[in-house]
Amino acid sequence: MSLAETGPANTNSPQLTEADQVARMQRVLNLQRDAHTKAGPPSAEKRIEWLDKAIALLVDHQQAIAEALREDFGHRSVHATLLTDVAGSIGPLKHAKAHVRRWMRREKRSVSPALLGLFGARAYIEFQPKGVVGVISPWNFPVNLTFAPLAGIFAAGNRAMIKPSEFTPRTSELMDRMFRSAYDESEVAVFTGGPDVGGAFSKLPFDHLLFTGATSIAHHVMRAAADNLVPLTLELGGKSPVVVGRSANMDLAAKRIMMGKTLNAGQICLAPDYVLVPQENTRDFVTAAEGAIAKMFSTLKDNPDYTSVINQRHFDRLQGYIDDARAKGAEIVEINPAHENFTQQPFHKIPPTLVLNPTDDMQIMKDEIFGPLLPVKTYSQVDEAIGYVNDHPRPLGLYYFGSDSAEQERVLTRTTSGGVTVNDVVMHVSMEDLPFGGVGPSGMGSYHGVDGFRTFSHAKSVFSQAKNDITAMMRPPYGEKIMKMMSSQIKR
Numbered sequence: 001m002s003l004a005e006t007g008p009a010n011t012n013s014p015q016l017t018e019a020d021q022v023a024r025m026q027r028v029l030n031l032q033r034d035a036h037t038k039a040g041p042p043s044a045e046k047r048i049e050w051l052d053k054a055i056a057l058l059v060d061h062q063q064a065i066a067e068a069l070r071e072d073f074g075h076r077s078v079h080a081t082l083l084t085d086v087a088g089s090i091g092p093l094k095h096a097k098a099h100v101r102r103w104m105r106r107e108k109r110s111v112s113p114a115l116l117g118l119f120g121a122r123a124y125i126e127f128q129p130k131g132v133v134g135v136i137s138p139w140n141f142p143v144n145l146t147f148a149p150l151a152g153i154f155a156a157g158n159r160a161m162i163k164p165s166e167f168t169p170r171t172s173e174l175m176d177r178m179f180r181s182a183y184d185e186s187e188v189a190v191f192t193g194g195p196d197v198g199g200a201f202s203k204l205p206f207d208h209l210l211f212t213g214a215t216s217i218a219h220h221v222m223r224a225a226a227d228n229l230v231p232l233t234l235e236l237g238g239k240s241p242v243v244v245g246r247s248a249n250m251d252l253a254a255k256r257i258m259m260g261k262t263l264n265a266g267q268i269c270l271a272p273d274y275v276l277v278p279q280e281n282t283r284d285f286v287t288a289a290e291g292a293i294a295k296m297f298s299t300l301k302d303n304p305d306y307t308s309v310i311n312q313r314h315f316d317r318l319q320g321y322i323d324d325a326r327a328k329g330a331e332i333v334e335i336n337p338a339h340e341n342f343t344q345q346p347f348h349k350i351p352p353t354l355v356l357n358p359t360d361d362m363q364i365m366k367d368e369i370f371g372p373l374l375p376v377k378t379y380s381q382v383d384e385a386i387g388y389v390n391d392h393p394r395p396l397g398l399y400y401f402g403s404d405s406a407e408q409e410r411v412l413t414r415t416t417s418g419g420v421t422v423n424d425v426v427m428h429v430s431m432e433d434l435p436f437g438g439v440g441p442s443g444m445g446s447y448h449g450v451d452g453f454r455t456f457s458h459a460k461s462v463f464s465q466a467k468n469d470i471t472a473m474m475r476p477p478y479g480e481k482i483m484k485m486m487s488s489q490i491k492r
Helices: 018-039 044-060 062-073 078-104 144-155 169-182 195-202 215-226 250-266 279-296 312-327 382-390 405-414 449-455 480-489
Strands: 107-109 122-129 132-136 159-163 188-190 208-212 232-235 241-244 274-278 331-334 353-356 373-379 397-401 419-422 457-464
Touching: 018 132, 018 159, 018 195, 044 062, 044 078, 044 144, 044 169, 062 078, 062 169, 078 144, 078 250, 078 449, 132 144, 132 195, 144 159, 144 449, 159 195, 169 188, 195 215, 208 215, 215 232, 241 250, 241 382, 250 279, 250 373, 250 397, 274 279, 274 382, 279 353, 279 373, 312 331, 312 353, 312 373, 373 382, 382 405, 397 405, 405 419, 449 457
Parallel strands: 132 159, 132 208, 159 188, 208 232, 241 274, 241 397, 274 373, 353 373, 397 419
Antiparallel strands: 107 122, 122 457, 331 353
């Protein structure tokens, strides 16, 4: 019997009201916290069991996931879903499984003064599970941004409570059924529902809370978490720039940039948000971008590989950006290889669209785009491009194309971003041994790989004193010995 055929269990039925879900949250939090306390830190074997179950869920339900996301988006590429949400989630889980035993080991530290070590004193860090971790996941990659964080959460020995997005209800309900088929509620629990459920979820006294989503919502989440002093990891977004140097291979750069801009129809927190090109290379970039799209998508409207914008609200928002930019003097280049008419369509597809010479008063340059629109700005010297990036909020990602190593170093050292990919876009997020996170308005904290394990662990400092009573001199009554010791310490 398939998971879809079994239907939802009564404990978390989609028919539950939002009020019911809110009431259930505190009960489950207490249940998970109690289970964590009674069981103690789980063994490596138990953590691997949790990881294996997550991997199996993704493998066994890959087609159901693809179908649910296709329905939620109106149209979403099945292959893109398998690449990003399924395979892209299995990778982190397998990486954690392969390394968790090593990550769990005590980390030896030096004692001070070093003399204590000669007498048998020891210092080390014990990585301890925090307890219950809350996960608020977004709609753009709802499966990946739910399952991938579980790699670090499970590896660290925690239990999880999950609030997926209400914008992808079929996928959220599917994940609810998936988790309930494999885990006890005391291990993992999902809470579906709208803003009221999300608001109540963010107010819970978790041991850690991971939020992935818009910066505007992050303000509310952070305020709610502050009441309980819940430690936060915020994975946000921002306007990730691309700096194309004069030494760049323009055709290759355009292929990779447009791939990043059309994957999931640009609905990616790390999607290239605008491109900075040398002023004499603008038309070369436009021509190369048109060629790249034509090679990837000979048609767009009914192409199964070209994903729809999530809903009408976001479709209207993106169309508004185009209209606003055109009205304020920007040149609009719609890349539509088959010259299809998009005024009549069953989905919310928008052709890849370049916005040339945008100005900062245009709405498209103020907001994170989250769609297949790409502003193209020009510069005469690379320091102009660096200055423009630095004049705006620090982004989640920054991308540099070129073979000039000195220029590359200048761009990377003179700008601040969550992460960088050189000669490609987005790809640093897939490096499991690199931390992933933002800086400033693009995020707080990081996870992935060992960094995820450490984010979701409490690094408990432990000092074991020597058997010899060598600290006796520190106890009153004080005399000459303590003065000699102090004089040896208090000096330049």
